[in-house]
Amino acid sequence: MLNAKLDVKIEAMSKVRTRFAPSPTGFLHIGGLRTALYAYALAKHDKGDFILRIEDTDQKRQVEGATESLKETLKKFGLAWDEFYTQSERLSLYSEAAKKLVGEGHAFYCQCKPRNAKEGEFSNKLRDPCRDKGYTMGAVRLKVPEGETLSYFDFVHRKEISWSSDTVYDATLLKSDGFPTYHLAVAVDDLDMKVSHILRGHDWLPSTPIHLLVFKYLGGVRPEIGHLTDILSAETGKKLSKRRDSVFVEQFLENGYLPEALLNFVMLLGWAPKDNRELFTLSEFVEHFDMNGFQEANPRFLIDKLDWFNGYYIRQKTDEELLKLLGPFVPKDASEEKLKKVIPLIKDRIKKLSDFESFAGFFFEERSADKKLFGKDYKKHLEKALEAIEKGVLLDQVPKDNNFKVGDFFMDLRIAITGSKFTPPINESIEVLGREEAAERIRKILD
RNA sequence: GGCCCCAUCGUCUAGCGGUCUAGGACAUCAGGUUUUCAGCCUGAUUACCUGGGUUCGAGUCCCAGUGGGGUCACCA
Numbered sequence: 001m002l003n004a005k006l007d008v009k010i011e012a013m014s015k016v017r018t019r020f021a022p023s024p025t026g027f028l029h030i031g032g033l034r035t036a037l038y039a040y041a042l043a044k045h046d047k048g049d050f051i052l053r054i055e056d057t058d059q060k061r062q063v064e065g066a067t068e069s070l071k072e073t074l075k076k077f078g079l080a081w082d083e084f085y086t087q088s089e090r091l092s093l094y095s096e097a098a099k100k101l102v103g104e105g106h107a108f109y110c111q112c113k114p115r116n117a118k119e120g121e122f123s124n125k126l127r128d129p130c131r132d133k134g135y136t137m138g139a140v141r142l143k144v145p146e147g148e149t150l151s152y153f154d155f156v157h158r159k160e161i162s163w164s165s166d167t168v169y170d171a172t173l174l175k176s177d178g179f180p181t182y183h184l185a186v187a188v189d190d191l192d193m194k195v196s197h198i199l200r201g202h203d204w205l206p207s208t209p210i211h212l213l214v215f216k217y218l219g220g221v222r223p224e225i226g227h228l229t230d231i232l233s234a235e236t237g238k239k240l241s242k243r244r245d246s247v248f249v250e251q252f253l254e255n256g257y258l259p260e261a262l263l264n265f266v267m268l269l270g271w272a273p274k275d276n277r278e279l280f281t282l283s284e285f286v287e288h289f290d291m292n293g294f295q296e297a298n299p300r301f302l303i304d305k306l307d308w309f310n311g312y313y314i315r316q317k318t319d320e321e322l323l324k325l326l327g328p329f330v331p332k333d334a335s336e337e338k339l340k341k342v343i344p345l346i347k348d349r350i351k352k353l354s355d356f357e358s359f360a361g362f363f364f365e366e367r368s369a370d371k372k373l374f375g376k377d378y379k380k381h382l383e384k385a386l387e388a389i390e391k392g393v394l395l396d397q398v399p400k401d402n403n404f405k406v407g408d409f410f411m412d413l414r415i416a417i418t419g420s421k422f423t424p425p426i427n428e429s430i431e432v433l434g435r436e437e438a439a440e441r442i443r444k445i446l447d
Numbered sequence: 448g449g450c451c452c453c454a455u456c457g458u459c460u461a462g463c464g465g466u467c468u469a470g471g472a473c474a475u476c477a478g479g480u481u482u483u484c485a486g487c488c489u490g491a492u493u494a495c496c497u498g499g500g501u502u503c504g505a506g507u508c509c510c511a512g513u514g515g516g517g518u519c520a521c522c523a
Contacts, residue, residue: 007463023523058522114521122519124449139521157452167450175521182523206451206518227452230517234458239517268459268472276461276471295460298516302458305473315486349485359484399482410482422484 008155008291014221016048017196020074020081021186023055024066027248028073030301031201031231031240034266037282038228039199040079041289051193052081055186056088057179073249077259078282085193087185094180097188097218098140098173106217107173108143109135114176128170140174142183142213150209155197156226156294163209171210183207187214190223198225202298203239226291229270232300240301256329256353261310269299279312311351319343329356331364338363341432345424359424363433367419369445377404378412379446385413386442389435395427416445 020036022028043050052074054067067086074081087094101107110130115123128141144165151162173184180188190198205227215222230239240247252262260281267285268278271293280288317325322343323336330339346359361367375381381404388398399409414426417438423429430438 021523025523055523061522110521112521117520117522122448124519141521154452161451163450169519172521177521179521181521186523202452202517204518204523208451229453232516237515265459270459272460274461278459278472292463297453299460300458302473305459308473311486346485348487351485396482405482407482414483420484424484426482 008158014196015194016043016046017051017194018043018048018199019051019053019190019193019195020079021053021055021189021200022070023058023061024063024070025061026063026066026242027250028070029240029242030247030249030252030262030266033073033077033249033262034231034269035199035201035228036074036079037077037263037266037285038271038294039197041286042197042199042291044286045289048196049082050079051083051085051195053085053189053193054087055182056086057181057185059177059179069250073253076253077263083193085189087180087189090189091178091180093192094184094188095174095178098180098184101142101173101214101217102140104217106143106213107140108133109138110141110170110172111135111138114139123169126167126169131170139172139176140184141170141172142210144168144170144210144213150212152208152212152222152225154226155224155291156199156228157296158292158294161205161208165209165213168209168213171207173214183210183214187211187218191215191218191220195223198223200225200227202227202230226294229295229298231269232298234300234302237300239298245301254328256355257306257310258313258325258353261306261313264313265306265309268305269301270295307351314350314353315348317347319347322347326353326356329353331361334364338432342424345428345432349424358420359422362418362420362423363429366441369415369419373415373421374412375408377408378416380404381409381412382416382442382446385409385416386439386446389430389439389442392435395430413442416442 018039020032020039022032040050042048052071054070056062056067098107102109108131110128112128112130126144130138131141131143146166148165149162150165150168151160153159154161171183172181174180186198189195208225208227232238233240233245236244242248246252249262253259263282264278264280267280272295273288273290273293277288314322319340323339326339326343342360342363346356349359350356380402384398384402384404385395388395395413398404399406410426411421414423415421417426417430417433
């Protein structure tokens with residue numbers, strides 16, 4: 001009972017301020033979208049502020065245009081920020097903070113060669129050889145105390161998490177190029193920006209004791225901290241990685257996923273409401289958001305559910321909205337008039353906008369029918385169908401008049417005209433396609 | 448390997464000691480609507496990791512084991 005998970009409530013006293021702090025190293029990661037969404041909801045649920053902060057303190061990893069693309073993508077999802085900061089424009093703040101820490105004996109200058117992590121290797125050296133050398137220049141490292149217990153209450157896990165300081169290494173705070181590391185910058189900025197809640201990925205949990213120390217030495221009110229679960233790949237069961245998995249939000253958008261579907265899907269990967277409701281728009285999510293809904297176990301990213309959400313949101317669209325959304329996915333020369341007739345026929349059938357091609361491609365371009373698909377009586381079927389089309393007679397009468405099996409007759413007709421067994425309703429399709437074009441396609445097969 | 452987190456259907460999850468013969472959604476399967484595929488409607492299959500405690504009573508609390516994940520940089 002003593003350690004039962006406690007309900008977390010937002011302190012009403014101070015204003016809720018959260019931030020999303022990506023580094024501009026490329027496109028927006030699906031996990032990043034989720035972190036941003038939760039941070040946004042956490043703030044907006046309490047009429048607080050959502051801050052976008054670009055963490056560009058590693059000059060080597062900068063990617064041209066990444067910040068702009070990040071902003072564009074966030075906007076597409078409706079995640080509007082109230083304030084915007086760029087760390088590289090705040091350099092003096094960090095060096096002053098580093099100086100202060102050295103001055104107060106909580107950090108020291110180090111002149112060792114930078115060591116970079118190697119694949120599959122780990123270092124056991126916690127204490128830096130320079131910590132008592134009294135250098136007056138170089139990189140700045142944290143002077144981790146001995147025998148202290150470092151702990152905080154994690155508002156995602158709803159429990160106390162702690163470390164012995166004896167397991168924490170003397171982390172670098174200021175690099176020799178004068179730029180801060182994450183460890184310093186995050187504390188300086190969160191304090192300066194009066195961030196009330198830090199919501200970040202689980203991968204940050206192991207370095208939290210470092211941050212706890214920096215926050216403590218810097219003084220001021222430390223934000224609450226919560227670590228989100230990692231999204232796992234359905235295939236590997238490992239954390240989603242850009243090397244193995246498709247993880248970029250922009251990529252999903254290009255493949256015909258709708259922002260509201262992506263958002264709704266990602267909402268439920270690591271969070272659930274008490275009543276288990278699943279359909280949420282962004283504003284509904286903000287309204288119903290509750291920190292106690294956070295999940296502690298890592299979820300797997302299974303595309304099936306995303307596809308279902310996407311199909312659902314496509315069906316909710318009006319034909320006019322769909323016409324616009326389908327723009328990048330239809331043939332370039334497709335007329336709006338024809339598109340307007342086609343859309344109602346495929347709306348219930350596509351799961352992604354990119355499915356348009358496979359369901360409606362035949363409207364715009366003749367598909368060669370694989371002869372193997374036809375039934376054995378296809379010639380008879382097609383001859384009679386052609387006759388009816390040429391005469392302008394109702395096709396529904398043909399099977400009755402000729403004693404054909406209804407299903408077989410229409411299937412052969414379907415294949416002849418569309419080249420596929422899976423298509424929109426064939427009568428409507430013929431109307432949209434034009435009876436003359438339909439007749440022509442049948443003739444070609446009969447020849 | 449050290450440190451840390453985690454553990455309910457295949458997947459996302461509800462469940463915060465008795466109402467759990469465990470509920471919902473996706474997926475799967477079957478039936479209905481139907482000229483195909485979708486969509487829609489019905490129904491079905493499937494889960495509390497293991498072992499100890501605590502308790503009148505444990506999916507729910509505690510411990511251990513096992514399993515999974517993360518992390519060990521002058522990267523974030």
